[in-house]
Amino acid sequence: MALGGTLCVALVGMVGHVVEVEAHLAAALPAFTLVGLPDTSLAESRDRVRAAVASTGLTWPNRRVTVNLSPATLPKSGSGFDLAIAVAALAGAGVVDPERVRGVVHLGELGLDGRLRPVRGVLPAVVAAVAAGRPRVVVPEASVAEAALVPGAQVRGARTLAHVLAAHGAAVEVPEVAPAAAEPVVAAPGVVVPDLVDVVGQDEARLCLEVAAAGGHHLLMVGPPGTGKTMLAARLPGLLPDLTEDEAVEVTAIHSVAGTFDAGDGLLRRPPYEDPHHTATPASVIGGGSGIPRPGAASRAHLGVLFLDEAPEFTTAVLQTLRQPLEHGELVLHRAQGAARYPARFQLVLAANPCPCGMAVGKGLACTCRPEQRRRYLAKLSGPLLDRVDLQVELQPSRATDATGEPTRVVARRVAEARAAQAERFAGLPWRTCAQAPGSWLRERLGPDRSLVADLDRAVDRGTLSRRGADRVLRVAWTVADLAGRAAPDRSDVGRALALRTRGRGA
The missing domain is CATH 3.40.50.300 (P-loop containing nucleotide triphosphate hydrolases)
Known part of the structure; x- marks a missing residue:
C-alpha cells in the first residue's frame, strides 16, 4: 500500500475551497476509481491522466488506484483537477517525493500528450489558496500572468506534466514542446470608451x-x-x-x-x-x-x-x-x-x-x-x-x-467630486454611494424639518409613490445635492429628484 497527496481548489460560485487530493495505491486488480462528488467532466479525468502519464514516458501504476477529493461532501467540477490527480497518484507510486508535493496547489487540465492546458477561474482559485495559507501554486504556463495578479502567491508555470514532475525532483525526461494555447476569450470587455x-x-x-x-x-x-x-x-x-x-x-x-x-x-x-x-x-x-x-x-x-x-x-x-x-x-x-x-x-x-x-x-x-x-x-x-x-x-x-x-x-470630473463627497459622508459605513444608503439613514440626516419631504409625503398619501419609491427619490435628492456641492439636499433637490423619477407625469 502507498499513499500520495497534493492540493487543488474547487470553486463553488466565486468561493474557492482548498481540496486535498489523496491517491491510495493498493496491491489488487488494476483499477482507477475517483470519489468525492466529481461531475462528468471531472470523472473523465481518469482517462486524460492515464494518457498524459503514458505520453510523459512513465508507466501507470499497475495497482488499484483510488483518488479521493476531500472534503468529499463538496461538489467538484471541471478539468482543473487533472494535474493534481496525476501528481498525487505518481507521488503514491514513488515517482516524486510525497512530502514535496503535499502542500503545493496544482491547477490545470492535462492533454493526452501530457501538455498542460489553462482552465477558467485561476484567479479566484489562487486567491482562495493564498487565503488558506497555501501560497505555492503550480499552473499552466498560459495562466501564469493571471495567477501572478494575486499578492503573496508563489506561482510556478509549466508546459507539461513532465515539467511539473521534474520540478518536484522526479527523474523524467522533459520534452521541448510548444505551450498549449490559452482558452479563447469569449467576450473581453471593450477598452474604447465613446465620448x-x-x-x-x-x-x-x-x-x-x-x-x-x-x-x-x-x-x-x-x-x-x-x-x-x-x-x-x-x-x-x-x-x-x-x-x-x-x-x-x-x-x-x-x-x-x-x-x-x-x-x-x-x-x-x-x-x-x-x-x-x-x-x-x-x-x-x-x-x-x-x-x-x-x-x-x-x-x-x-x-x-x-x-x-x-x-x-x-x-x-x-x-x-x-x-x-x-x-x-x-x-x-x-x-x-x-x-x-x-x-x-x-x-x-x-x-x-x-x-x-x-x-x-x-x-x-x-x-x-x-x-x-x-x-x-x-x-x-x-x-x-x-x-x-x-x-x-x-x-x-x-x-x-x-x-x-x-x-x-x-462630466466625469463633476461625478468624481460627487463620489468624493459620498465617500466622506459614508466613511466607516458599508455603503459607497447614495443609491446604496438606506432611506432611514438619509432621512435622519435631513433634520426635523418635514417640509423638505412634504412633496414625497403627499405622493405617498395619494398612492402615486410607494414607500420604497420615496426612499429612492430621497437617495437621488442627496446625489443632486452632491453634484451641486451642497452638504444636504434642500426642497428644490427633492423636487428635482421626484421629477426625474416620474418622467414628467407629476407626483
Whole structure:
C-alpha cells in the first residue's frame, strides 16, 4: 500500500475551497476509481491522466488506484483537477517525493500528450489558496500572468506534466514542446470608451445620466428610435470612476470564472459594460448551466453597467429575475448539486420605445399601434421592477438646432467630486454611494424639518409613490445635492429628484 497527496481548489460560485487530493495505491486488480462528488467532466479525468502519464514516458501504476477529493461532501467540477490527480497518484507510486508535493496547489487540465492546458477561474482559485495559507501554486504556463495578479502567491508555470514532475525532483525526461494555447476569450470587455460629446441635445437625459453615474442609480429611458438611448447608455461607463484595488480583483475574478478575461491586460480597472441582446435566455443573463452554474451577464456587469436595450422585448423570466440583484447586489443560483453565489451589484439601464412601432411621440399621429398594444408592450416592465429604478426619463426627437453638450471628461470630473463627497459622508459605513444608503439613514440626516419631504409625503398619501419609491427619490435628492456641492439636499433637490423619477407625469 502507498499513499500520495497534493492540493487543488474547487470553486463553488466565486468561493474557492482548498481540496486535498489523496491517491491510495493498493496491491489488487488494476483499477482507477475517483470519489468525492466529481461531475462528468471531472470523472473523465481518469482517462486524460492515464494518457498524459503514458505520453510523459512513465508507466501507470499497475495497482488499484483510488483518488479521493476531500472534503468529499463538496461538489467538484471541471478539468482543473487533472494535474493534481496525476501528481498525487505518481507521488503514491514513488515517482516524486510525497512530502514535496503535499502542500503545493496544482491547477490545470492535462492533454493526452501530457501538455498542460489553462482552465477558467485561476484567479479566484489562487486567491482562495493564498487565503488558506497555501501560497505555492503550480499552473499552466498560459495562466501564469493571471495567477501572478494575486499578492503573496508563489506561482510556478509549466508546459507539461513532465515539467511539473521534474520540478518536484522526479527523474523524467522533459520534452521541448510548444505551450498549449490559452482558452479563447469569449467576450473581453471593450477598452474604447465613446465620448458624451457625440450626443446631440437631450439635456434632460444627459442630466439623468450624470446623476446616475454620481450616485450609482438605475435608469430607464423611453423614447422613439434614433433619439440616442443606446448612445447614452454606452457612455455611462466612461463617467464612472476607476475600480479600487479590491474591486478590481473581485471583478476580474468573475470574468476569470466566466472565461471573459485576458490576463495580458492585467486586472480590470474600469467598470465593465454588458449589453445582452433581447433574445438572450435567462441562463445567459442571470447565469446557469449544468452542475455548478456559471455567471451570466448580470454578474459580469458587477460594479459596472448592465444595459437592456429594447427592454420590453426581453422575456418576463429575465426581467423578473433581475429584482433579486437589484435589491441585494448578488445572485443566488440554486441547482441540485448546491447553490452558487455571484456578486451582481450593477447599475441597470433600461431602454424602451413608447410603443411597439416606436412612433408614439407628441400627439402620436404617426403611431399605428392600438391602445391595448401600447399598454401590453410597456406592461412587460412590471411595477415591482420599475419601482426599483430611480431615474426615468422620456426622450424626444432631436431638432436641427440642438447643440452638442459637454464632453465626458468634464462630466466625469463633476461625478468624481460627487463620489468624493459620498465617500466622506459614508466613511466607516458599508455603503459607497447614495443609491446604496438606506432611506432611514438619509432621512435622519435631513433634520426635523418635514417640509423638505412634504412633496414625497403627499405622493405617498395619494398612492402615486410607494414607500420604497420615496426612499429612492430621497437617495437621488442627496446625489443632486452632491453634484451641486451642497452638504444636504434642500426642497428644490427633492423636487428635482421626484421629477426625474416620474418622467414628467407629476407626483
